[in-house]
Amino acid sequence: MSDYDRIAEAISFIVSRVDSQPTLQEIAGHLHLSPFHFQRLFSRWAGVTPKRFLQVLTLERAKQLLRESKPLLEVSDALGLSSGSRLYDHFVHLEAVTPGEYKTGGAGLTIEYAVHDTPFGKAFIATTPRGICSFAFLEGTEIDERLAVLHKKWPNALMHENRQRTLAVIKNMFGEERNLDRPVSLHVSGTNFQISVWKALLQIPPAAVVSYSQVATAIGHPDSARAVGLAVGANPVAFLIPCHRVIQQSGKLGGYHWGEIRKQAIHAWESARYEGPQP
Known part of the structure; x- marks a missing residue:
């Protein structure tokens, strides 16, 4: 174990x-x-x-975090961010797949992947030359399932395992210090609505939380909290696109694609790193 x-x-x-x-x-x-x-x-x-x-x-702490959270648009303005291109902690850059890339199905593209240990269990990671295109926690031997998802999105790409290259990304994600001179890049495919949700998530400070309705307001669709929830669930890059920081308005954590226990664990881990050790 x-x-x-x-x-x-x-x-x-x-x-x-x-x-x-x-x-x-x-x-x-x-x-x-x-x-x-x-x-x-x-x-x-x-x-x-x-x-x-x-x-x-505790639920009361989650409610307090929600009360203290600033609207994401205010966070963006305060940091001088524009359209999510320079994101909250300045170490993640998100690039959407172009229509041309989508149409060719990744022809001429090389995708490298591997499975690594992380503080939250084993995880599958895949990268293109432009950034991370997939990151998912594994419950068992799900690598074939993750590869099938990649093949469906990028049917014409060349894929091969490369643990050495992906290990450097894992260390940057979970290490004690991140190299801010070299931002982690994400290369993801999604609808315009999904991309706008994922960019909004990247503006949530570590160890903070927001509600689904706050995200909906931030992207200019205040009545679309349910659609935001679906976009959050479709997040292709777990942890780096921090869907774990979105919780219910009641203060309850709500669901998580990789399990509520893992969501609890990530919250505790981030709180320790960004709020500092406490008794």
Whole structure:
């Protein structure tokens, strides 16, 4: 069992008992670990203690984050961003597939892919010379499924595995420091509406959240929260296009394509990195 599997099991246990605030001993006992060993494992993975994670998990905290969140258009104006071309933390650049590229089905294009370990389990990543075109967390042996999706989008592209090249991207995504001189580029295919939603998501600050209706307002379609939800669910590049930062207006996390437990884990991990360690 990987560290993430143990952490996911612990998070599941905490989530099911969040109202009663389980003790360190209770959580560790559920995993058949000593409290010392479990606390060390959890803190090494998340950067925060289980106690701090319990605080991150509460519905009241999520509601508070929503109350404090600024409209995305205000965030964009404050940072001098234009049409999402320079995005929130200045390390991600999104480029949409051109109509010509879409029409040729990727003819002459080389796509490199691999499966890597991440803090949230194994993940499939694929890149073109212009950026990441796919990133998805894996629950099992789903690589064939991910390759089939790629072949459907890029039927005429040449695809081959290249762990060395994709590993550098993984390190940039999850490492302690990102090289801001070389932004991570995304090369994605979607409708105009989907692209506008994904660009809006890239303006959400790390460790912050917004509601679906806030995203709808930001892209100029205030009555399209449901359509925004569908576009969020169609996100082709998990984590970097941060659909995990969109939650329900009630403060509940809501669904997540790769599982609500993983969404909880990402929130805790980001809170630890961007809000700083707390007791």
